[in-house]
Amino acid sequence: MSRTAFVAAWMLGMAIAASAAPIPLQRGVGVHEWLNWSPVEDDGSYRWPPYRSEQEWRAGDRPITDWPDGDAFARIRSMGFDFVRLSVDPGPLLASKGARRQQALDILSAAVERITSAGLKVVFDLHGVTQVPAYSMEMIYDGAESEGVANYREMVVAVATMLARVGTDKVALEPYNEPAYYPCDSSGSDDWQRIMADTVRDIRAVSSELTIVATGACGGSIAGLVNLTPGFDDPNVYYSFHMYEPHSFTHQRSDGTGAFASGLPWPADSSTPEKVTETLKAQMDAAGLSPVEQVMNMVAAREAIARYFEQNWGPSQLEASFRQAVDWAEAHSIPGRRLFMGEFGVILMSADGRMGAFDADRQRYIEAVRQQAERFAIPWSVWEFANPHGMSLILPDGPPVADAGLVRALGLASQ
DSSP: OOHHHHHHHHHHHHHHHHHOOOOOOOEEEEEEEEESSOOBOTTSSBOSSOSOOHHHHHTSSSOGGGSOSSOHHHHHHHTTOOEEEEEEOOHHHHTOOHHHHHHHHHHHHHHHHHHHTTTOEEEEEEOOOSSSGGGSGGGGTTOTTSHHHHHHHHHHHHHHHHHHHHOTTTEEEEOOSSOOOSOOSTTSOSHHHHHHHHHHHHHHHHOSSSEEEEEOSTTTOHHHHTTOOOTTOOTTEEEEEEEOOSHHHHTOOOSSTTOOEEOOOSSGGGSOHHHHHHHHHHHHHHHTOOHHHHHHHHHHHHHHHHHHHHHTOSHHHHHHHHHHHHHHHHHTTOOGGGEEEEEEOOOBOOTTSSEEBOHHHHHHHHHHHHHHHHHTTOOEEESOSSOSSSOOSBOSSSSOOBOHHHHHHTTOOOO
16 A cells, blocks of 8 residues: 555544544433343243233233323333433343344344334343343353353344444444442452453444443442543443432332331432431331331431431532543543433332332432533433333323423423
8 A cells, every 4th residue: 555545544544533423312211121021931941032022011010001092112202302221131142042042133123123213212231130040140240251251242242233234323232231340449350341341342343333332340330430441442432320329319228028218308408317217207107017116127227317418418429420420531531422321210209108219309319410411411311211110200000101290300391
């Protein structure tokens, strides 16, 4: 190659790199109950063909007749969302090869095209679950050179190939959800760094244009993100973190059966430990707990309540958390718009008061987190569209209508 031709090729490559960008994302919602937890047979193997149909998903927690006429994904689009973060159980893909794997990939390809036909983009989230232990996320925790990691990466390549065919202008691939390599500071191993870098290279061997969502370790937290060295970066990569800080507020629930752990306020200084304790006692009275049961419950609850108020969580701590992610991106010359808040949410208080936050506190937190993300131009995806577990855009009982207060907190159009 002549010097002139070399320079021309180099300039063309630079121009392509400069114009490259991930698919544009702004406001998204997780869809977790459709293609995750793929049904299993009595012997513990995956039902085949795998995955639930859309009708099975919608009828899973309420009568299918409760759903209004029309397209559920068109409704999502009309509310102001521009993408869906689609959680997919990788288990059936890991458990199959050849024609059987292709059958599973064809089902997933059709699901993605089903969503994109409604005008939504898709973040395809490989979201490992525990129901079939051999294909849970435990398979990747024996180190970067383990057989489990090799098998998982090979599966990711198959998914990337499928998604590239669907259209790199419509989809992004998130190969890992909340990886649990700990600790995530410099005293830990570099296994997660190597796994993430190697996986990005695997995907890039398939497509230079497919948007990738990379993540740090430590459960996909900001702490894990800022410990990641993005030496594998290119203009088509987003960097994910999940915002459940403080976890003591977003996930108010007890490990004990039937115990009460609820009612912490947002922000902390909007109430007092005494008020929270008083409310908790009233809820236990209403539930008919005996004096002995109440005393036992309050022993654990008082410690958690005291700790929450001592930390005094509020807007300044929330901003500091986002600043960690933004400062990390700036230090690595990554635009803030290539950060990605892949999950955030708050458990709504249950009807019996045993767990969750009061609705007003939940709405204030959701709005504050959303506003922080938008302040830094970070795309976000709220957890989750429709489920009965207390963290849902759609009301859990009766006709599946959107929670109006949550919609407002997200800055979206009411339905």
